[in-house]
Amino acid sequence: MAPSVDGRIVTASWKLPSTLYAEYERTARTFDADAWMIGRVSMAPYAGKASIPKRKVAPVPRKDFIARRDAGSYAIALDPSGKLRWRSNDIDGEHVITVLTEKVSDAYLAFLQSKGISYLFGGRSDVNLKRALEKLHQVFGIKKLLLEGGGKINGSFLAADLVDELSLLIAPVADGSIDTPTLFDAGAVPVARRLKLKSVQKRSGDLVWLRYTRAR
Numbered sequence: 001m002a003p004s005v006d007g008r009i010v011t012a013s014w015k016l017p018s019t020l021y022a023e024y025e026r027t028a029r030t031f032d033a034d035a036w037m038i039g040r041v042s043m044a045p046y047a048g049k050a051s052i053p054k055r056k057v058a059p060v061p062r063k064d065f066i067a068r069r070d071a072g073s074y075a076i077a078l079d080p081s082g083k084l085r086w087r088s089n090d091i092d093g094e095h096v097i098t099v100l101t102e103k104v105s106d107a108y109l110a111f112l113q114s115k116g117i118s119y120l121f122g123g124r125s126d127v128n129l130k131r132a133l134e135k136l137h138q139v140f141g142i143k144k145l146l147l148e149g150g151g152k153i154n155g156s157f158l159a160a161d162l163v164d165e166l167s168l169l170i171a172p173v174a175d176g177s178i179d180t181p182t183l184f185d186a187g188a189v190p191v192a193r194r195l196k197l198k199s200v201q202k203r204s205g206d207l208v209w210l211r212y213t214r215a216r
Contacts, residue, residue: 009183
């Protein structure tokens with residue numbers, strides 16, 4: 001993640017040079033991850049706005065659909081209600097996987113299949129994140145996953161104690177906004193987790209790269 005010094009993650013008003021984004025990609029590549037995951041809202045600009053046919057379709061079994069399992073890397077969306085309107089089954093060559101719940105409509109599942117988009121079910125009405133990660137490993141061989149925001153999905157993973165390492169590229173900005181997404185938005189129930197500092201680096205553009213591991 002690339003938050004401000006006060007933990008905000010909405011970058012639109014920061015007016016930062018492209019240095020931040022270049023450093024973000026450079027530091028992310030050092031993890032040599034098999035896949036990256038973001039939530040529905042963050043994924044929407046990547047997915048696009050394809051039309052979903054409104055015609056009635058035959059019932060679709062609530063079984064995982066695997067369109068491809070041999071991709072070099074994967075782009076994963078957490079979309080419990082099935083709202084993303086995918087134009088394509090890949091993002092810059094990375095095969096798309098979407099994690100759903102069984103409450104999605106038959107029409108939406110038929111739409112995903114027609115696009116060649118893989119999907120996994122994470123639960124009946126809510127996603128069990130641990131089970132979803134187990135499936136991603138078992139089916140696609142994903143061992144290392146970059147979780148790249150926003151605050152709600154980060155908070156959900158934190159609450160489920162599924163964060164092994166935290167990589168922060170601190171932007172040289174004090175945001176000060178009220179009621180905007182932060183690095184972790186886990187809700188009203190406290191989920192504080194102890195971390196252990198792994199490294200600190202100064203990067204170009206007045207950026208600081210902090211790495212923490214989960215203190216067990």
